[in-house]
Amino acid sequence: MIKSFFLAGLCSISLAVSGQNYTSKVWQPDLGNGLYKNPVIYADYSDPDVCRVGDDYYLVASSFANAPALPILHSKDLVNWEILGYALDKVPPTERFDKMQHGNGIWAPSIRYHNNEFYIYVGDPDAGLYMTKAKNPAGPWEPLTMVKEGKGLIDCCPLWDEDGRAYMVHAFAGSRAGMKSVLAVFEMNAEGTKAISEDRLVFDGHPNHSTTEGSKFYKRNGYYYIMCPAGGVKPGWQLAMRSKSVYGPYEERIVMAQGKSEINGPHQGGWVDTPDGKQDWFIHFQDLYAYGRVVLLEPMKWVNDWPVIGIDKEGKGCGTPVSTYKKPDVSKTYPAVNPIESDEFDELTLGKQWQWQANPNPLWAFYAGNKGYMRLFSWQLLGEAKNLWDAPNLLLQKFPAPNFSATTKLTFNPMYKGEKTGLVVMGMDYATIGIENGENGLILTQNSCLKADKGAAETNHASIDLKQSTVFLKVDIKQSRNKNKEGILQPTGTCTFSYSLDGKKFLPFGESFKAREGMWIGAKVGLYCIRPKAINDSGYTDVDWFRIDK
The missing domain is CATH 2.115.10.20 (Glycosyl hydrolase domain; family 43)
Incomplete structure (x- = not known):
């Protein structure tokens, strides 16, 4: 001892x-x-x-x-x-x-x-x-x-x-x-x-x-x-x-x-x-x-x-x-437990797996666990922000495995044109699948941003009109393992996106994307809800659940 x-x-x-x-x-x-x-x-x-x-x-x-x-x-x-x-x-x-x-x-x-x-x-x-x-x-x-x-x-x-x-x-x-x-x-x-x-x-x-x-x-x-x-x-x-x-x-x-x-x-x-x-x-x-x-x-x-x-x-x-x-020889056998990943938003507090990109503002999210959802209010990018790399109000969690899917059910209630919400894979490069409030109504979009940390703009890969505000968004992440030029094993996570209008049939959407780490951290997956400028009110997204699965 x-x-x-x-x-x-x-x-x-x-x-x-x-x-x-x-x-x-x-x-x-x-x-x-x-x-x-x-x-x-x-x-x-x-x-x-x-x-x-x-x-x-x-x-x-x-x-x-x-x-x-x-x-x-x-x-x-x-x-x-x-x-x-x-x-x-x-x-x-x-x-x-x-x-x-x-x-x-x-x-x-x-x-x-x-x-x-x-x-x-x-x-x-x-x-x-x-x-x-x-x-x-x-x-x-x-x-x-x-x-x-x-x-x-x-x-x-x-x-x-x-x-x-x-x-x-x-x-x-x-x-x-x-x-x-x-x-x-x-x-x-x-x-x-x-x-x-x-x-x-x-x-x-x-x-x-x-x-x-x-x-x-x-x-x-x-x-x-x-x-x-x-x-x-x-x-x-x-x-x-x-x-x-x-x-x-x-x-x-x-x-x-x-x-x-x-x-x-x-x-x-x-x-x-x-x-x-x-x-x-x-x-x-x-x-x-x-x-x-x-x-x-x-x-x-x-x-x-x-x-x-x-x-x-x-x-x-x-x-x-x-x-x-x-396994270590401890006093007895304990049941398998793991860091929590999925969230049904049935509690009145944020699940322990979640972190914001920066110190949170209490107006960003309300946890209506008694109603079975979390409400994210849209928030504007400030100052010289050019993309989601600069958005403090991203709600994110860590990649939990080499291969997994992240699926969420959300309902978007925008108030102004240009408000956006959805699912994001975040790093120095990032990609999204989400909903935008366009000139003629809701639009489903899939975008990516390469060199986001350098201030690059997003590129749109797919867009379709939506006739409903409730959608199911999904990203599948699959790992491949190869050695880089230094001979070090370098796993790559390829992300593919899909959506569903009924939660049963998912349709592929947009282009595949290779996840990239952040600054001293791994890539993360999570949610966003933003608006283009500061105004005196906000639209919102009600997130019914967020699930990590095979």
Whole structure:
């Protein structure tokens, strides 16, 4: 048992969990025979970190500028995960993140349990390192507290030592700090709320370990350990460093690499053990391009006080990632659950799978769960916005599997000409199938926008007149897997669109589209309702349901 990291395992607390018990129709990592397959979460939860409290595991991930922010997931066995909630309703400061901020905001959090409280530390590359805490991981969480101000500070993780002193390791974003590939440690006050010392350099990745980042801090058997990725997101590897002193010098060793597996760049994550302390596991991500940064689970063991992650067939101290493996040996068998995907809009609050592109305005959507629908009001693009890349009021969720369909039933009630609503596959390129209120009535359209992040205009591929306001819209996404010119496996998601007027017979519509990732995130699928200019009233769309299926 690692006192500084797994102190939570010694405690017994009452926790609220999501209770969703949702089982996905499109991705199931639990094979039902004592084995699991990777990814354990086929969705974009990048930069994951994990901790255990008793028999419960909690995972946090980056959310960048999307809101709600700082997702928290829960599991009993490290294989079956569900969304517990979010630590932040909005990304602060709101005056900045109420507007589009692609790629900025919440980067690479870490989660720990200390003194009967949960702590999340996170970096904003343009502001500094923050902390929030809660007695229950379901919330409420305290407002963010600035621990250390500074541009370019990222990827932070705390460590409380046996003597009660607290430390923080972190990395630097080259785009802001003007340097990268180095790690630093500073001391915090015992409460973990404020830096009380300057940074001290503990590791320089030049020249052998470029882009050293994603640092996690642990202590075991008298050694301080820093685990982190290096070499870049897709072609990289996992490093471990150890020292008898918190400030080093640190020895280094590569403890996991792609090897002959198809799991490219096994990137940053966190270490956790089972409640009995007999098994060790490592959660990390793999970048799958348009599908985002999906979450994998690796077996881990300690050999001569060094971690070995994955399967080390040659006994050299460096493992390779697994595709399938025996599930963690926890206290009992738990039912299969997955992060929620479909939404019948029968509740009075937004489903936990949804995020807005920016901090939400309460006027964008009303959740009339007692009536069985969600009402989206149209909203105008502001300022120099040229397309949906600049629309903060897109309601989106992550791709949940390599192959899936997303279907929605909606009824459009426009008030002015030019109002639009529909289904969108969103990224730096995007495509839509939707309804527009034209000069002579409603029109069904299918559009795409290539290089949306560069301000490109949409291209229309198909249009027909509609005689009814209720339609069923669908996108089917199929994955193909090929290696790019660097020899890295690059999955591609091809999207085809269709519609129905009765919910039974779907007709193909428009052109196929290749999904593209967003800024540091995977592509997303969801809903939009917009209008061409600011006026004193709004049309709306009533969304009956949104379903993810095979």
